[in-house]
Amino acid sequence: MNIGVEKPMINLHPHPSHIAQVIRDIADAYTWTSFTFLYESGEFLPILNELMDLYKLGGPFITVRRYDLQLNGNYRAVLRRVRKSDDSNVVIVGSTQSLPEVLKQAKQVGIITEDYNYIIANLDLQTIDLEDFRHSEANITSFRLFSPDQPEVKKLIQELGYPEDDNERNITCPITTEMALLYDAVQLYAETTKTISFRTIPLNCSDASVWDKGETFGNYMALSVKEGLTGNIFFEAGIRTDYTFEIVELTSAGLNKVGTWHTENGLTTSRTMPSSDVVSTGELSLANKTFTVLLALNAPHAMLKQSTVKLSGNSRYEGFGVDLIKELAEKLGFNFTFNIHVDDNYGFYDTITNVSTGMVHEIMEGRADLGVTDLTITSERESGVDFTIPFMNLGISILYQKPRKDPPKLFSFMDPFSGEVWVYLGLAYFGVSLSLFILGRLAPPEWDNPFPCIEDPTELDNQLSLGNSLWFSTGSLLQQGSEIAPKALSTRVLASFFWLFTTIVVASYTANLAACLTLESPTSLINDVKDLADRKGGVNYGAKSKGSTRNFFKNSEDPNYIKMNEYMIAHPEQLTSTNEQGVEKVLGGNYAYLMESTSIEYNVARICNLTQIGRLLDEKSYGIAMRKNWPYRDKINDALLELQESGVLSKMKNKWWNEVGTGGCTTKSEQSEAAKLGMPNLGGVYFVLLVGSLIAAACGIIDWLFFVFRKARHYQVPFKDALKEEFKIVVDFENNTKIVRSTGSIYSRNSFSTIEANDSEESSEH
């Protein structure tokens, strides 16, 4: 674009001094006290020169910076310098060729925001796709020679076959200033030829010969006044004058005319130009703004969508983070473009060296507005970027292979009951046998005539000898029965309760044995983080090499974690770049992976031979990262809080963790081990047995005392003597035979026989 550096005879292009004047007038209207003059190359320096002349010694403080087209299209360094300077007013003077890239990169480094004001001294802004900047809220002002709404321009657009409104490319006019000027020049030439005519002669391009009538023709041209596409065409000393620039401002609806600038009358605006020094206090709205959202691919936060058809744009991605942004966008009305962060490093920020990496770096550099993935909120990152309120809580834990089952043990039949139950079972067995033996001795019906054909026996036998009592208990316990059948009330009560007891105990044993045999207790080499630190079982371990988990161990002061950090420093081969690599290593065996609990949960639900070992080592959260002091942070936080309170976040978590692509692995711990039955389970049965034994004892004693009382009355002897005599017989444990006929007693034992015999007969009839 020739902007008229050399002085030609006539030049249709506005003179640099006019461009400088427009810049000055707009800057003054904005009350700029300083600005950065960002120019493309030496070709544009005359404008700066004119500007300096206009301001003389007064005027705003101007910082001059050059962005060079020679730098392979990378202007970020100079744009970053603009950002680092305190100047938020920028005048960009450059070619239409470089302008889109400059604006794009300015957006990437974060200087196309509402904090910045621009005057773009390029007459072709309407020919550039401004879609990405329309919602930036940056105050972008420019000027142009003609409006796409002019009827002549519209006609020309039509004649040239352009669509009237190039919506697809988001430009308002396909006609460039150069085209319009050329059009006007041709028209002017044609007009001039109408006035005068010269005979033209052929010229040789390779020599210096000129058309001798050229100067005269030029003078004629300069004198003709014409209304062209670019306005009034009028020259003074070869410089175009008496024409108007349209002042335009970029809004979310596109370029909007806000005033005019005339070579004579200067700037006239249709509204008050906002002063750059006045900070808008209005409600910041995200509606219709477009943000770049950086995603790091890590399931289930962000994943590439599987599809049979070719996907494009945002629809290529799915996951929790993707849904989260969609929900926020729906609530707040903003648009977004997903970009993928290819580095596995989510990023850190070193406050001392001011060096940032990963996603954090991208956001700090302004190349993304938001960063979403399993990005942990850490204090270190917070000094470089801001985070939203946490949207998910987690902690570090251990991912390990599910413990393998033990080989069956020789005495695994003992497993259904705890040791305590077995001990009490033994005590119950002996206790009942002994009780039966004693009650048998007390109970007259248990004393039997050993020779049933002898009607008047001399001695009586007790079937419940100690051996028989033990045999009876054994038979009952093993549910096999025995030929011994208690006859007295007391012994029968005791036997009944013991049978009830054995029925329940045996049923419980059988039921639990089945469970114990099918689900043998699994064993794991490691049970907690201490086992890892102690290298129990020689298990190797590691974490994601560039992540907050690794950093936790680097910064911890716990002796176990210090030990683990030293191990990880000494064994870098155990660290991984991604979580997936960690999972693969765990599946390879003899390796435990220190991972965030949410990721463990996700993998354990899908890979059934993985499990989480031990508790959480810390507590932290994920958040969405954004530029420091990003003005929309509060709005995003409010929306996030609403999503949390309405249960949308937990629903989304459930969807991506437990519904999409789960393998149906069960994580219930009781499935892995059958519990032994202990006293808490069986205590009640023991209690019932004890109560039954006491009832039986009471029956036995009452029965016995009643028998002694009857005997004493029958034989007219004192109750005490009879009791003494009977007691001796009962405690004569060695003797299981009762002598019926005896003369050694204070009263004839003979006399007892009738009653005893009668008693035993009576009871056998029962």
Ligand code: GLU
């Ligand atoms: N969430 C971690 C981070 O933000 C990555 C995974 C990890 O370190 O375990 O760095």
